[in-house]
Amino acid sequence: MPELMYREALNQALAEEMERDANVYLIGEEVGRYNGAFKVSQGLLDRFGSARIIDAPISELGFGGLSVGAAMVGLRPVVEMMTWNFAILAMDQIVNNAAKLRHMSGGQLRCPIVFRGPGGAGGRLSSQHSQALEANYAHFPGLKVIAPATPADAKGMLKAAIRDDNPVIMFEGERLYALKGEVPEGEYVVPLGKADVKREGTDVTIITWSRMYYFCMQAAEELAKEGISAEVLDLRTLRPLDEEAILASVRKTNRVVIVEEGWALAGIGASVVDIIQSKAFDDLDAPVERVTGLDVNMSYAANLENATQPDAPKIIAAVKKALYRQGA
């Protein structure tokens, strides 16, 4: 299987879906002649022309809303947000229009649209450019929210998102784009709403998504050296949550650590804890631990930035706490 960078996997998904369906277009800042701020759309303008790869003005609300309108009447837009920080300006169109059209129209309209772009910490960019905002969108009925960690999932889930008849919010990552992984060629579609056990284990379940997945895998390798077998469950889709997969893993290991880049309060992890405590309380041998971003704004200084985010040592410590092996 060929190895591709995350950004190349996305590029492949876009090109394949645009080839397959002329209703699909890509719009966003710098997606055309500049080939994308993160080069996800490399080469697509030459291949598909200026009506399908559209360089937008810096008007997130405007081109976001315009694309919701196009989706209402049969097109399948992919809207690239240069980063999710900027998409906050488009939130009205996503939340009040895209997520509610089917409801307000009593089932007359559908809104097949994908909003995608990088989320999470950018890397020495300070607070306005470093935020994990997926919990905000996961809050809204009418949306689907995905956050693939690997290049293969990025490809398969973007293809599924484009084919989905609902608005899909896709969180990529500035620091994921250059990561490499094996990616199946051609028709490879990963269904939305399905979590994936990325590493099997028996002693503890580490639940995560997006970039934190890599810290979790690193922690699991370290823990293995100490004889602790950690299962890593990659949620991949944050709305709807794959309850079945979460509960199956909890019932197997009886101990859980949830790792989330964003803030703890009203985070996705809080909802996962709620599912576990209400449906698998008797299966738990210890309280569920959470590792999250600190409850502060992200700083520019390297040491402050690092300290703000979860990392492998923090995850290892949380696992040991869940195993009552602190100080061991």
Place this chain on the structure above:
Amino acid sequence: MEAPAVASPYSKDLLLTMYRKMYLIRRFEERAGQQYTLGKIAGFCHLYIGQEAVAVGPNEAIRPDDYMLSAYRDHGQPLARGSDAGMVMAELFGRGTGYSKGKGGSMHVFDIEHHFYGGYGIVGGQIPLAAGMAFASRYRNEDRVTVCYFGDAAANQGALHETFNMASKWKLPVIYICENNRYGMGTAIARTSAVPEIYKRASAYDMRGEPVDGMDVLTMYEAVKDAAAWCRAGKGPVLLEANTYRFRGHSMADPATYRSKSEVEEERKNDPIPKLRDYTLKQGLAVDADFERIDEEVKALVDAAVKFADESPEPSLEELWRDTIVEPGEEDVRPRERVLGVKVTNWPKYPTGQELKVTWDLEPRAQAELADKKAGLSH
């Protein structure tokens, strides 16, 4: 009867159709207001009384398959388009037989069969949607236009400015009709706007913009006929500022004490409905009896609409779990089929991704490259 000095360019049929629709809206709204005070309608309910010409003139000037959408003051446009009055009233009543099964209410009337794409409750939020619908028409090489209504106060939303820029740059076939009724809730537009003449804002985007007498249905008709031809010819968007007036408060909850009695009385003299009636009579195209007959028919229709709504059941509780997410293979709901059992034949249909050939060059490459060369950039 005296012969008119100049023969009317309008047919009797067109004039009576416009009269009937304006009177239907008037009567419907009067009854809706009354039902609100009886507690049959709740929440926000914004009446269209006084603004009827702004919905009816444009609707007669475009094709049935052109798109239309509006803000939350949205009972008039679907009635002009031909929506079932009973089902619109049922939506206001929150009944399962409403166009949106009672999920949307007064502010969210949608009738896709008649190409009415909804009422939107966030001020200015529908403005980008309309550009996107026009974008889709252009993308598919259709000669359809989109007509989008918004209020005077919505002109101060960023959404409008972002959208006008794109619509003009990409020459999208969209007609924006600003319903300038001079107030956003209780605030006179001039109090919050540096440029209270909304049409002038089009000039910032090199876009056609004109004021129109929104109290005259024929003027509205002509303006939109012309604008639609302009749009269909690929010349880009048009902004029409329809100067109009709402005879009632902002919503049923508003006694409108911020306006003087004399101002309202003065404006009522401009009532678009008697104006059209007088014109038609003067042209000798109809007699009093024609109007009396129409009035009676409309009254009966609206009575039946209220009765239909009142006798309709609330939506079933299972409806809670429908219409949030589209499941694979799920069809769209066709309201008149669902409620009245009639076969809907003009539901919009679009080419599949394999049938569609996109030929539009949104930013012609040759032109862009030439500009780059001039700027000393290489390729």
